[in-house]
Amino acid sequence: MKIAFYGSSLLSSYWNGAATYYRGILRALAERGHEISFYEPDAFDRQQHRDIDPPSWARSVVYPATIEAVQGVLAEARDADIVVKANGVGVFDRELLEGIVAHANRQALKIFWDVDAAATLDEMRADPGHPVRAALPDLDLVLTYGGGDPVVDAYRGFGAAECVPVYNALDPSTHHPVPPDPRFACDLAFLGNRLPDREARVEEFFLRPAALLADRRFLIGGNGWDSKAMPENVRHRGHVFTAEHNAFNCTPRAVLNVARDSMAHIGFSPATRVFEAAGAAACLITDAWEGIELFLKPSEEVLVARDGQDVAEHLAMLDAERAQAIGRAALARVLAEHTYDQRGDRLDALLRDRVLARRVAA
Known part of the structure; x- marks a missing residue:
């Protein structure tokens, strides 16, 4: 399946602690046959502090941090089976979240992926007009970086159709023992x-x-x-x-x-x-x-x-x-x-099941 993923950065961990999480879980999904396009803005000097080159397992799209460029990359969402907006992109977060709802095709699975769920939920409690609260009725699934039952229950309380934690894990090919330095x-x-x-x-x-x-x-x-x-x-x-x-x-x-x-x-x-x-x-x-x-x-x-x-x-x-x-x-x-390979197995099964259910319903 084709996945359009709008996040902070796949290429750089500079002021972007979620980078290795994105790399681990998305690489695992790619190994299970998914075609991934990752859209990240050229912002916060991240592109000047890249950790990796664009990987072979994902199409990397770096766009200027302008509203015109945001609209351009959102237009590509219509071709995806799964459209994901991650929190904490840092620029145009509201526009990106509203955009995946507006631009995804009718059969696509629309996901908000929250890599800072506890903080997001605190913001939502304090702000009835929070963009995530407004978008939840139009989203099919919320995935979170962690949080367990407290986060799942809180998101369901705000009206999420479904909330599933996808915990951090290890990519042994990236993080492993080496000699001391x-x-x-x-x-x-x-x-x-x-x-x-x-x-x-x-x-x-x-x-x-x-x-x-x-x-x-x-x-x-x-x-x-x-x-x-x-x-x-x-x-x-x-x-x-x-x-x-x-x-x-x-x-x-x-x-x-x-x-x-x-x-x-x-x-x-x-x-x-x-x-x-x-x-x-x-x-x-x-x-x-x-x-x-x-x-x-x-x-x-x-x-x-x-x-x-x-x-x-x-x-x-x-x-x-x-x-x-x-x-x-x-x-x-x-x-x-706790490897990303194991996380990938469970997430792959979940996504395929939800996409199939949407197609049958349509």
Whole structure:
């Protein structure tokens, strides 16, 4: 089937944490016979910070960030069997969402794919005129990056015909163990962009342990942190390209995951970083959120921290042997249960079933 996908960026992870998620799940769908066209705007300097060239498994369309160009790419939706608008494109989000409804052919499956569902739902509760609320009656399906039953129930409460979580996962061909790289040598590393709804949690779970453990080395990667005051034992790396993620995860004694406020509040929302780190056999320390045990077993496959004090205590007691054992166990778990190949099987079956149902009804 032909899929027209309107998202933030497939080619660049620059200010675009969903990039590896898009790549993993869409590549899995392409391997199952789907023809994918991915439409992304030339915005936020993403094209100047590409991680990958246009892939062989998808048609990549980069369009100028103008309303005229938006109308041009939306016109191509009429030829697709499945039309998807992802949230967080960053420019013309309302026009793109309204456009897939207006331009998709009558038999096409129309999908809103929410990679930040908890935050979107908060916005919808506060704004009766929110574009997603307005579009739900005309959409056939909502897919989400995570969130479990709380997100599914909330979307159904707003009138979604159907809501299905499609969780992050591992692409073993992209994220896997590699030799350590001295550029990333430290005791604890964190990778994530500086965002308003994450910064306070980074202060608690990363900067506070750094202040408590002055004799340990800490490394922070991601955009926006260069102007942030930090303890002297914290090094700032800046943007870390996807090709460097394996070394970033494999080299430190441990790596840290810090959820954004909304995802931590609702739970069941493992970030891409969780699976990237596990895929590299890294020892992962994560802030506590409901549902972690569905993905990794606490104390054996991941270390869970309620606050910065817990992070500091985990790190103080973590020797190389235990760190390596946790990393190996995490890698085995995600290879067995959480790969994009497995996600692709389930999503492929779901999409084919829903498209067939629409054709029969028509």
